[in-house]
Amino acid sequence: MRFLKKSILYTVILIVLGILITLGLESFIAQDTSSRIYSNVNTIPTAKTAIVLGASVHSDGQLSPILQDRVDSAIDLYKENKVEEILISGDHGSDSYNEVDAIANYLKNHGIPQDKLLLDHAGFDTYDSMYRAHNVFGIKDAIVVTQEFHLPRAIFIAKHLGLDYHGLQAKERAFKIENKIMKREKLANYKAVFEVIFKIEPRGSKKQV
Template identity: 55%
Template sequence: MRRLKKIILFSVIGLVLIIFVILGIEATFQRQTQDLIYKEISEIPHSETVIILGASVHADGKLSPILKDRVDTAIKLYENGIVENFLVTGDHRSDDYNEVAAMTNYLQKNGIDKSLITSDHAGLDTYDSMYRAGRVFNIEDAIVVTQNFHLPRTLFIAQNLGLDYHGFAADQSAYQTEYRLKQREKLANLKALWEVLLKKKPHSLQAFIH
């Protein structure tokens, strides 16, 4: 019985420590990037490129609400003269799933000329997208558009890659999966810290411009 109590005690202590580490990393990301995130569109300085990070796409090619808000926000930045062109980066691991084509098609349907859109078909995760934006597509100055809960991790990665990127939140609506995504983000922070510390190379260093 005494041994069982010790096992339970150590398990509880271990769980508490893990929670503190996860929350500590989240707080660190937020603290280090808070000055890089703009709250109002009027505050954003002119940047050459807006980077749109991919998210889920429906089977018919329709953007999920989260991705639609990201692209709509990027269009708003362009229409306000804040950015000049677009980098769309996302997952295109198979022929029947293509976040990049879906974003590109949506941009064009909303009046964005194809010549202003650069496509990164190998942005398989946030780290790869940031790394490739800077090292493969040579984007030095950019506004990154994604949801507010995702921006600290995104900009922490960019900052540690030596990239001068800022962020603007695409939270234009409430999302049914928002709570789950915020909890997932806490674990994704661990992965991002590990990738930064290891100076990980992305899955691909080819441009794949289509």
């Protein structure tokens, strides 16, 4: 019985410590990147490139609400002359799933010229997108566009890869961010710290456009 009580106590302590560390890491990343994140297109510094981070695309090629908000915000940046071009970085891991072309088609349908688009078909996650933006596409200054919950991690990665990137919070409609996405984001902070410490080289990261 005494062993059981100790086991329960230690388990509870470990769970509490895990929660505190997770929340502390989230707070640290938010504080570390706060000066580089903007919520208003009009106040963000200009840059050569906007980077749109991919998200889910429907089977018919339509953008999910969360992705459309990112892309619409990038359009605002371009039309307000805050950027000269847009890098689309997303998942094109199979012939049947292609975030990049779906975003490109949406942008072209909304008046963005083809020659102002850069396509990264190997932006499989946030770290890959940030790493490849610089090492493959040679982007030195950029505005990263994604939602408020995701932006601190993206800018944290960019900052600790030595990149002069700022972030714009994508305008949000009244869609619900699922709890599993928020939980996954908290856990992804651990992965981000590991990747920037060890400077992991993504697959297909050799310089090519």
